[in-house]
Amino acid sequence: MKSVTTKLKLFRPALTSRCSYSSTDQTLLLNEFTRFCYQRDLPRALKSMDSLQSHGLWADSATYSELIKCCLDHRAVHEGNLVCRHLYFNGNQPMLFLVNVLINMYVKFNLLDKAHNLFDKMPQRNVISWTTLISAYSKHKHHQKALKLLVLMLRESVRPNVYTYSSVLRSCNGMSDVRMIQCGIVKEGLESDVFVRSALIDVFAKLGEPEDALSVFDEMVTGDAIVWNSIIGGFAQNNKGDDALKLFKRMKRAGFTAEQATLTSVLRACTGLALLELGMQAHVHIVKYDRDLILNNALVDMYCKCGSLEDARRVFRQMKERDVISWSTMVSGLAQNGYSHEALKLFEAMKASGTKPNYVTVVGVLFACSHAGLLEDGWYYFREMKKLYGIEPGREHYGCMIDLLGKAGKLEDAVKLLNEMDCEPDAVTWRTLLGACRVQGNMVLAEYVAKKVLELDPEDAGSYTVLSNIYANSQRWDSVEEIRTRMRYRGMKKEPGCSWIEVNKKIHAFIIGDESHPMKAEVDKKLNQLIHGLIGIGYVPETDFVLQDLEGEQMEDSLRHHSEKLALAFGLMTLPSEKVIRIRKNLRICGDCHVFFKLASKLERRSVVIRDPIRYHHFEDGKCSCGDYW
DNA sequence: GTAGGGTTAG
Numbered sequence: 001m002k003s004v005t006t007k008l009k010l011f012r013p014a015l016t017s018r019c020s021y022s023s024t025d026q027t028l029l030l031n032e033f034t035r036f037c038y039q040r041d042l043p044r045a046l047k048s049m050d051s052l053q054s055h056g057l058w059a060d061s062a063t064y065s066e067l068i069k070c071c072l073d074h075r076a077v078h079e080g081n082l083v084c085r086h087l088y089f090n091g092n093q094p095m096l097f098l099v100n101v102l103i104n105m106y107v108k109f110n111l112l113d114k115a116h117n118l119f120d121k122m123p124q125r126n127v128i129s130w131t132t133l134i135s136a137y138s139k140h141k142h143h144q145k146a147l148k149l150l151v152l153m154l155r156e157s158v159r160p161n162v163y164t165y166s167s168v169l170r171s172c173n174g175m176s177d178v179r180m181i182q183c184g185i186v187k188e189g190l191e192s193d194v195f196v197r198s199a200l201i202d203v204f205a206k207l208g209e210p211e212d213a214l215s216v217f218d219e220m221v222t223g224d225a226i227v228w229n230s231i232i233g234g235f236a237q238n239n240k241g242d243d244a245l246k247l248f249k250r251m252k253r254a255g256f257t258a259e260q261a262t263l264t265s266v267l268r269a270c271t272g273l274a275l276l277e278l279g280m281q282a283h284v285h286i287v288k289y290d291r292d293l294i295l296n297n298a299l300v301d302m303y304c305k306c307g308s309l310e311d312a313r314r315v316f317r318q319m320k321e322r323d324v325i326s327w328s329t330m331v332s333g334l335a336q337n338g339y340s341h342e343a344l345k346l347f348e349a350m351k352a353s354g355t356k357p358n359y360v361t362v363v364g365v366l367f368a369c370s371h372a373g374l375l376e377d378g379w380y381y382f383r384e385m386k387k388l389y390g391i392e393p394g395r396e397h398y399g400c401m402i403d404l405l406g407k408a409g410k411l412e413d414a415v416k417l418l419n420e421m422d423c424e425p426d427a428v429t430w431r432t433l434l435g436a437c438r439v440q441g442n443m444v445l446a447e448y449v450a451k452k453v454l455e456l457d458p459e460d461a462g463s464y465t466v467l468s469n470i471y472a473n474s475q476r477w478d479s480v481e482e483i484r485t486r487m488r489y490r491g492m493k494k495e496p497g498c499s500w501i502e503v504n505k506k507i508h509a510f511i512i513g514d515e516s517h518p519m520k521a522e523v524d525k526k527l528n529q530l531i532h533g534l535i536g537i538g539y540v541p542e543t544d545f546v547l548q549d550l551e552g553e554q555m556e557d558s559l560r561h562h563s564e565k566l567a568l569a570f571g572l573m574t575l576p577s578e579k580v581i582r583i584r585k586n587l588r589i590c591g592d593c594h595v596f597f598k599l600a601s602k603l604e605r606r607s608v609v610i611r612d613p614i615r616y617h618h619f620e621d622g623k624c625s626c627g628d629y630w
Numbered sequence: 631g632t633a634g635g636g637t638t639a640g
Binding site: 133 | 636
């Protein structure tokens with residue numbers, strides 16, 4: 001802290017008296033004010049500021065800057081307003097630097113309108129004024145405003161610097177924005193700055209261009225731990241967990257230590273790949289960060305998504321503090337794993353704990369209702385969410401309700417709700433309704449709905465399949481051919497079914513029609529044995545292909561060798577008998593496999609968990625956690 | 631003097 005006496009020298013020239021006070025009295029007043037500001041004595045400083053104002057006096061900028069810092073520390077919005085009013089009192093125009101400080105204060109108080117107002121009133125603005133505002137809009141996701149400000153700034157011939165670019169890059173919604181900004185960066189010769197680079201890496205990752213992110217990263221001569229986190233996080237967020245893990249190894253070899261942010265991304269990578277063993281290994285290394293909220297949240301999510309609910313519950317129970325994300329993660333995790341009632345109970349506990357639910361939490365709650373067919377609960381939470389929690393229902397909430405109504409046989413109500421939506425239904429919403437049509441066997445509606453999906457998402461192979469099968473069933477071969485032509489024209493193929501299983505920390509993939517697995521012959525043999533064993537206890541292999549193909553989601557062609565059956569056979573052969581068999585797959589499980597796995601869990605006395613893109617099935621002793629409702 | 635980078639839930 002600077003001494004008060006040096007400050008006094010600084011503001012002496014500013015003593016232009018317009019009142020009857022003697023210059024000594026004025027000095028005393030200013031002296032006192034400065035002292036209170038530097039002592040961070042907010043109440044006294046404000047009182048003192050009042051007397052200055054009544055005598056038409058202003059102190060120097062550094063002192064006010066100190067006072068504003070004090071307001072920020074105390075989050076004293078009202079007091080900040082008083083300081084601002086004082087500085088503009090009687091038509092005074094504070095100097096540029098001080099207005100920048102004020103703008104920054106309003107930004108930190110999340111009062112962007114006030115910040116922008118001051119900005120508009122400035123007779124002159126420098127690069128910091130612009131950057132403060134641009135960065136604020138970027139952070140608050142007002143991306144259009146941020147980009148527009150950059151353009152206005154250039155028009156006023158104020159040259160952006162590394163601060164400006166690293167902030168505004170966050171607001172790029174498409175590659176064309178990035179390319180434009182990259183031009184500016186190169187023109188100013190700022191491309192080697194580490195902040196600019198990490199912002200570029202982030203934006204490429206966000207836009208789903210991890211290869212571009214990697215090339216920016218690889219061109220870097222010197223980096224730091226944060227850039228490593230950017231690139232690892234970028235891959236983890238883009239469902240490229242294996243790449244993220246490879247980079248993590250590289251980071252360690254380069255001599256960097258993994259801290260919370262890195263480990264969180266590593267966990268996310270494990271979560272995406274359902275690598276329970278590796279995730280558990282990471283858990284051992286992060287016990288020293290056991291108070292880190294974000295890391296614990298990621299850990300809970302990892303255990304939920306790997307289907308290891310016991311571990312998830314344990315971590316959640318032991319957390320020292322929990323935020324809305326912790327609770328939401330656990331609520332959704334329970335719901336996805338088939339524990340809907342426990343999810344709703346936890347939601348009530350969350351409210352009792354005083355944590356306010358948000359948009360995502362309610363999605364989890366409605367998800368729990370929809371996956372257990374809890375019609376009344378679903379309606380209750382949906383109808384009351386606005387009144388009870390102040391949350392407007394969005395697409396995801398409507399989606400859960402449409403799913404709930406549709407699967408519960410209230411297809412008409414589902415359609416009615418879709419038509420009543422406040423927001424425009426998108427392809428996902430219509431696809432949800434299509435799934436309900438399938439369950440209810442309503443082909444007339446399915447045809448209409450599938451067409452709607454294709455209007456919004458012409459690349460949706462599942463909906464083409466639905467249409468094609470409906471036409472085939474009613475012998476409308478012309479229409480069948482038309483659909484096939486359209487699919488060929490778009491170069492579309494059904495995604496092949498694929499299942500993964502982790503054995504000895506290695507992932508084994510099983511894909512329909514793929515012969516490349518080294519133990520393929522043994523796996524086939526084991527599967528055939530298993531099928532025979534199951535037929536012995538009442539398994540009847542499903543043969544109704546057409547029915548199976550009537551799917552909103554995509555289904556595999558050959559029922560007998562669905563990839564999860566191969567993965568199960570392999571798991572039974574290789575994993576010790578006490579271990580739970582965990583399988584992750586890219587498509588939703590079909591009815592035949594569901595029966596197959598229930599019986600297999602009984603015959604082989606094994607617990608099996610299957611994670612599909614939407615939810616999880618825990619098979620044990622002939623039963624599934626979903627209660628055959630999915 | 632005032633502005634900039636990484637991590638968690640659907």
